Amino acid sequence: MENYLSPELLTQFIESLDAFAVLNKEGKYLYVSPNWVKTSGVPSNIALAKYVWQVVPDTHSMHVLETGEPVLGEVVNIQGIQAFTSYMPIMKNGVVDGCFIFVILTGMEKALAFTRRVNQLSTELEFYKQELSRERGARYGINSIIGNSSSIQRVKAQIAQAAKSSSTVLIDGETGSGKELIAHAIHSLSSRRQSNFVRVNCSAIPSELMEAEFFGYVGGAFTGAAKKGKIGRFELAGGGSIFLDEVNLLSPTMQPKFLRVLQEQEIDPVGGDKSIPIDVRVIAASNIPLEPLVEEGKFRSDLFFRLNVIRITAPPLRNRKEDIPLLVESLIKRLNSQLGMLIEGVTDEVMDLFMEYEWPGNVRELQNVIESAMNMTSSNTLKLDDFQSFVQRVRSKSRRITPSEEEYRLKSSKQNFERDLVRDALAAAKGNRVRAAEILGISRTVLYKKLEKYNLK
Template sequence: MMVQSLHEISTKALMQRIADELEGLIVADAEGRYAYVNQRWSSLTGYTFEQVKGRYVRDVVRLSRVDEVLKTQKFVSGDAILLNSQTGEEVPVYCSYTPLFHENKLEGCLVYMIRKNEDVSMAVPSHVVSLLEELNRQMQLLQSFQQNTVDPLDRIVGNSPEILKMKHEIVCAARSSSTVLIDGETGSGKELVAHAIHELSPRCKNRLIKVNCAAIPAELLESEFFGYVEGAFTGASRGGRIGKFEMANGGSLFLDEINQMPLALQPKLLRVLQEREIERVGSSATIPIDTRIISSTNTPLEKLVMEEKFRSDLYFRLNVVCIHVPPLRERSEDIPLLIDWLMKQLNFRLNLQIPGISQEAVQRLMEYDWPGNVRELQNVLERAMNLAWFETLEWKYFSDYFKHHAYETKTLNSAAPPRLLRQRTDELEKDILMQVLQEFHGNKTLVAQNLGISRTILYKKLHKYQLL
């Protein structure tokens, strides 16, 4: 087909043509498992997609660097590996590894390979380049269309009063550039909230950069945040490197697990918030920045302030707008919707066709407390779907998981009716609140600190039990 008529090809057809043209092409998911292989790869290796689907690439291909690319999130090209074919033949190939991202989140890795010969290069053939250029044009149009039509709030699943209130707070927070503090337990969905705030804000055309404060060594945090100049320290890259604040200039910077930030770095972050400028490590030159800060914590920062593990002045700077993400146990009516949504996602990702879930399984899952929140629910569903393998999810596919959890006797195996168990839990919580209120003579700040919860959560519980 002539290049001039490429615009007449659908996006799906373009992708198929590109896949057919490349000599060997695979796509691995974010965990390094096969998600796609083209026909030429199958011919080269002797494996069909059905034989490798869901298997880790490293288990099939010796010397594969897929795991390395997924870890570093960096492009690697021209590296030689050996493919193990079913015939026992070792096929030397050149490989090009490209990390795949969607909405700044790592989705997987694309690997393009060709046979290793002396006269061959890794250059993509010119006619394939034309196909790729047209595909890129169509994908840009599609992305532009989706940005104007997809509501970021739709990714936050639930219709409970707690979730509807939180969605309203997200819309309010998105209107301005004030700092936002997202408070919630691990696995409750704080990152989804951060993405929604950014995508609904006027900054949505620029980047949202995420930094996990718990995942970066303390000694590297400053250079990660502010960047560095050449020669700033031993091992510094030639030409220096920009930091996360500059990457997010004009957009938003999401500081995940801000409660893990070392005390030594906190005054430097406070200065950036006050002065709206940074200095790269090893330089005295100031760089103005326009970056909105969205942070999250799974530990009440008020408690850390009292323990002198977090600066109070930084806390007040970060806590201009506070959004609480409710734990799953406080919105159990959302669990059926979450199950339906997660099963659709997992069916697609795992190449399964689980038709549904029994009402008994749904009801019993609604009675569990979910200490790991939505993340735990997703893991439990994925485990059950692998066991069921194209069958409807019955309770038998879940029961073994709960036999090994401390919450089993409380919520799943008791002879008491499920609602009575919830009632007993509420009564116990109410009694504790009454005792602590009496101990501190009704001082809400001291009560919240003693219980290790925020004042927002405390007032919500006091209202729930009519103790105000």
């Protein structure tokens, strides 16, 4: 069908504009629309005998006629009326042969209303973008990872390095050690941070639904499928990142499909007849090392190699106990906000117990213990009596709570030795607590606790 616009339609369009005029290459009017006549108050027979600057002194048309460059959206005074006016050159054989002038908005009242509407729409757009970012973006940044230990500093450095790349990341570590925080931090630091961050727990999706959940499906692909179909998690994460938690639980039938996604960067929706290209950064996590699963034939070696491009290990809490005071402070602050409470901290006895415990459940267990105590306490400071269930659990695993005479002597000797070490470090640092903490290899927060514990001023 021929692409055709009739003279009648052209006339209708021109007359719908607030004002429209055509100039020749000398700047003389060749045509003025009926609305131009109404706007300017100048009859057409008079206008066609004049040059544009004689009618509109502040016109921008001469710039267009001299340079061939368009001028858009300038506020021009047309016979006392402020109007948004645009100028487009008329070209003939590569040479300027005239100028179109059209007004899309007349009067400052209309202009202000138009501006208010644009500002309103811009504000609404920004609001919805922020809401969408909160809903589908990373919720935590690198500062959400609490601690000053060497192991945490190393992890933060690895996160910053990984954020510069789009390569696949494999995060391993025990349950509750903060693998998801690491994934959030990588995305929030990366160039993909404005796009979606899709979180998927592979253990929470039934094996028979995994393919449809991850890759989507077309309408009518199977019984019970939505008529319009559904996009999968990979496509939803387009331009952003997808976090595959507990990737070690991927079924044997899904593993080769994931391998193809990583290799080809495309997905095949269930029931579809063509592949869909995707641009997604994959961040995977496993609470057990994948190498033994590969050796046992439970996890494909080629998929492991594709996942294991950048490796980050979340350290267990028992290996960074110097971070516990900072973690306790941060967790209490967060829980105060969530629970509407004003807990100030824990007693030294509680902190000593925390420092001695091995924390098999890591930071997640620590949070659970503190939250439970906060719901039991009647004061602003958490005491040992507020942790009865935790103390009982510790007693069932260790004799540290009720030591024998020999264990008591050992503990006393250990405390005396620790007190002497702290005192000697302070003396060597000439009272400089920052330097003393560096000598002891502990954080300033831990040092302050020990100074208070041993009454060292």
